[in-house]
Amino acid sequence: MPNETISRRGLFMKLGILFNGLVAAGLAIPVVRFLLSSITRGNANAYLSWVALGRVSEFPEGETRLATFRNPYVMPADGKTVDTACWVRRVEGEQFQVFAVNCAHLGCPVRWFPQSGLFMCPCHGGAYYRDGSRASGPPERGLFEYPYKVENGLVTIQAGELPTPGASAALFGKKTSCPS
């Protein structure tokens, strides 16, 4: 309809709609940024930080002990949820392996059985050897390992994110394969 004329009121209505659209788009930017803030903050690994688990001497050589640490990123209402557990295996000297308690299958907490040298998961029966490699059950990979370092006699790990099977973050990317 090339010859259609537009009335004054019609034009104003369209301008009004356009005006609302512009305001909505302008407001959408902060809204979306707010909604995605939990992702965008993590992009630069801002959640990660080094936390101490305890003195080296607290972990006897050749044994695997449960240690707890406070998540480096804390919000006021987090309560106990920021206290996290991990399994610390002191291989020998200052050589450690620090495993997340979360099963590599679906994240249930695995328990260490020193007598049989296995980590077992109570949910779907995943099992791991003492070095964290997969022994049996549904997990596709070994236990998640935190990067660690020993500083001033303290075992510290780089933590701050929930380990999940799909985590592409450099943190948990290393796969421990089945030795068989």
Next chain:
Amino acid sequence: MSVLTQIGEWFDRRLQLAAPIREAAEHRVPRNTASWWYVFGSAALAVFALQVVTGILLALIYVPSANEAWNSLQALNHDVTLGWFIRALHGWGSNFMVAIVLIHMVQVFLFGAYKFPRELTWIIGVFLLLMTFGMAFSGQVLRFDQDAYWGLGIGASITSRMPLIGPFAVKLLLGGPIIAGATLSRFFALHVFVIPGMLIGFVCLHLLMVLKLGINEWPMPGRVVKRATYIGEYHELTKSDGEPFVPYAIWKDLFFAAAVLLAVAACAVYFGPFGPTGKPDPTIIQTAPRPDYFFLWLYAVLSFLPPSLETPALLIGPVVVIVILILLPFLSGEGEKSWRRRPIAVLTILLTAVALGTFTRLAVFAPWSPHMNAWSGDPVPERFLRGTSALERQGALVFQVKQCRNCHSLGELGGQRGPSLDSVAVRLTQDQLIRQVIQGGGNMPAYGKNLSPAETTALVAFLTTLHPAGQGPARDAARDFVLGNSQQTSPAPRP
């Protein structure tokens, strides 16, 4: 004119709602739809109303903070007058709502009610089902206890498997890098504002379409739906064999809705509220998380899927199911409505019901989960030790100490992750036992590094005694032939 009528008319002159309401109530429905089979939709609505009311009541006390939620639930259970009852009503209401929504869907499917012109009613119903599941899961999270905490971990683990966006989606789901205060707050927002808001809107659309398009007539074998003629036929039916919905059909809805609410209340009184279980403290790892009953089947499926299939099944499976459900009215929008002429539909329902029922039942026992305390809790039954040598008893000790019982049962006590070992000596020869113990395989970890040669010898000596009284242990015939029977180290069958 009475005062009451005058007040009513004063309002209606301004609201002008009486006429449309009367018209909706008295719209004609086919006589044979006034059936006890047509009561599930209204019952779902009644339970939803109960959930809204009890939900608001709970919100008067509940604190959506990771620090306080668990304590506020304890206060509801123990300190606030009848707080336990309102929690129990809400918890049982959610169980009933999931069940009734599913039954409603099955009935609609079997009665062909999704066919022309009610396709959109069905599709919105599919979304209502998804929202019901969303409410069930988010409600389980708000009961912020151990099961909720680790359930969120499972949700995060599944989410993280999405290709490319997985890790970002996890942070979006959890509201941060870990399960913490922000996680509970966003699930509170979902459970209390977002999903209920959408539910109310969609329920209104769903009901509006039932009114505008008419309730599905009772399906008769041979009465085939055709797009060209259906609407005319339906109007003819409501004219020739119809009755006003109120009061002709509604009384059954009313009775059933009341009975369902009574059943919810009875369950609430008798069984009480759900949890909360232990505190949501991630440093307490002595826990075996279980989902609520409507997700138990999923919990079972996740233990049976081979590792390589798990991620595709988890990510593609739900999408396929939802797409099929949405496409259903377009794929079979015409044709027979009666289940008597739709054997595949009936079989699909039966197969799905049997599968879900079986998985749910399995998940109650969770035979795939190791019994974490069996090795220290269930002693080796005495009858397996009678008449055994010192070496074999030492082997029984190794068997116990090395947590074999966590996965293997003996005398029906112990885990069911691996096979029962009551008669393992009949199935495996001595050499095979040694190999299995040391190298593992078939879903058993290898114990080679954790057993000294002496322990292995003792353990296998004990295992070779595990055979029925009248049946000897398995033997390697070739080895017997070469080495002679005298070399056979297994003891003779016990009397």
